[in-house]
Amino acid sequence: MKRSPSAGAAKAKGEDAPAQGQGRPARRRLSPDERRSQIVAAAKALFSEEGIDQVSMRKIAREVGITQAAIYQHFENKEAILFVIIEDFFGDLLEALSSAIASEVEPLRKLRAGMRAYIEYGLSRPEAYRLVFMTPMSGLVRAGVAVPRTAEATLQPSKGALAFNVLDGAVREVVNRGMTRHSSTDLLAEAIWAAGHGIVSLLITHNEFPWTDPAKVIDLQIDLLFRGLLHEGCPMRTGMF
Amino acid sequence: MKRSPSAGAAKAKGEDAPAQGQGRPARRRLSPDERRSQIVAAAKALFSEEGIDQVSMRKIAREVGITQAAIYQHFENKEAILFVIIEDFFGDLLEALSSAIASEVEPLRKLRAGMRAYIEYGLSRPEAYRLVFMTPMSGLVRAGVAVPRTAEATLQPSKGALAFNVLDGAVREVVNRGMTRHSSTDLLAEAIWAAGHGIVSLLITHNEFPWTDPAKVIDLQIDLLFRGLLHEGCPMRTGMF
């Protein structure tokens, strides 16, 4: 509708314009797929360099060499970009978790390796971790993170769900072998996840805190958790496992 | 300096104006202290009602009945407002922690009560908790949260530091009685804090996750942690403690 001419008149001259060579427009058209991945790549880069809230549509567009409005040709909104970044994050997490667990044979070692991998992965991608696990987001984005354990009506399992299932599987193996005092796999997996998340998120957000030694806190956390997990007489409780 | 007249011309008419009765301005002047607490109160209220990122200077100002610029007479910027909210948060946390610990006599129970109180307090103030423990902030605000364990050159201990010291004290008592396998009080306190934080923050941010039962996860987490904490033969390990 546009309201009216509105006398905007004396605005700044070259507002946006993606840095053209000379006088000719020479607007370059790219295939949608190419642009899409350009945009995601730029967003990802800015993202881990400058932090989450510093990533604006305008900055992304400038980086790619188009105007901000052009992005909306390829993504519905800003969250849609974050969504694919989140999917990538979960994809890599899934891989890190799976290979860590696969690298061990003994169930307990598998579980511990998984927990370690989670923590290390999170700390290696602090900005993405913050986005995925520490930021309030809309339902749409949430859907990519959520872990619908009831399979009802969910199109296909999100990568987040798959990642959680890997952890859950490692816990299940330990439980099935009767190694724990506790029986609820789900509950255990949630508690272990929470503990790992606590360390990662606290180290990320409060890295100015005078931590005695982050590595040692991680070790201690894992030690406490696993020691508490096992039966009294379990031979694995003594000595490092 | 104002650059130039700049031809702003045809702007909307009544832009702000804090809802006057009639034609008369009748601008009410308040004492600085009164206004300050008005502003903080309004910010706090909006804050827990609508969420952190929905609190704008304009909304706060509207709530108080002044224009947004007037706030800057009383606070340097938005973070300065958040800072006093954070201080309040820590004040209440300190109280909750202290009274929980004081309500028990046995060191282990003290520590456990403290952890429980921390978790419950955090869950009861999700928005503030998110602000304090999950949001990246400037150094200024950080200073109010930080826990300088080295006493060097810190004007006076922040309330955050005091709160951590309370936890630290409860841990120290357990360590001093030789009840744990571990000797580093600081390390233990950090690990316990991280575990508690993990649960609170995960429940706050991912409350759409199909948690088996939040209360049970909390119980399990605490159980695992404390069971892992104690010596093998410790009588308190068996049965609830």
Next chain:
DNA sequence: CAATTTACCTAACGGTGTTTATTTAGGGAG
């Protein structure tokens, strides 16, 4: 070659935090 689709741009909307210059209320001094 003509028609259609669509990637892109320009311009704007309403919102944000913050700053500048100006008005005006209220208290103290003469």
Next chain:
DNA sequence: CTCCCTAAATAAACACCGTTAGGTAAATTG
């Protein structure tokens, strides 16, 4: 009781933000 001065409050603007409407032109399709 007036004058004046301090400072609380204002109006207007700045530069940014996410998003949208409408037009232009390039590529693709018939």
